[in-house]
Amino acid sequence: MSEDSQIVVPPSFVALFVPPGRVKPTAGRDEIASRYELCEDLAQMLTEQATMKKWDLGITEDDVLERIERGLQAEGGVVNGTEARWIVRRLAELLGWPDPGPAIDPGGIDAA
Numbered sequence: 001m002s003e004d005s006q007i008v009v010p011p012s013f014v015a016l017f018v019p020p021g022r023v024k025p026t027a028g029r030d031e032i033a034s035r036y037e038l039c040e041d042l043a044q045m046l047t048e049q050a051t052m053k054k055w056d057l058g059i060t061e062d063d064v065l066e067r068i069e070r071g072l073q074a075e076g077g078v079v080n081g082t083e084a085r086w087i088v089r090r091l092a093e094l095l096g097w098p099d100p101g102p103a104i105d106p107g108g109i110d111a112a
Helices: 011-017 029-057 061-072 081-095
Strands: none
Touching (some): 011 029, 011 081, 029 061, 029 081, 061 081
16 A cells, blocks of 8 residues: 555544554554455445344344344454454444444453
């Protein structure tokens, strides 16, 4: 990715690469931008599937997002857990659904 790239990576995504207590991301700009593009594309592509699941299965928006997040985290997935949570939060935003909030890891620390 070149220095003059038009991609604007939102702070919420960059934060996935900043460990607690640190200010500098653990990955370079190109890697973060590449991962952001993948995650944003996934969120955009999942909008229709999420809407159809809600109506076809007659489940709540929270249930749809939970199922999608589990699917994103399944063995062989292309995203990690924090990216999966970012994707479902972005998906909720795109659909105008309530934000499911940040994931909490077993230690109780915010993982998103």
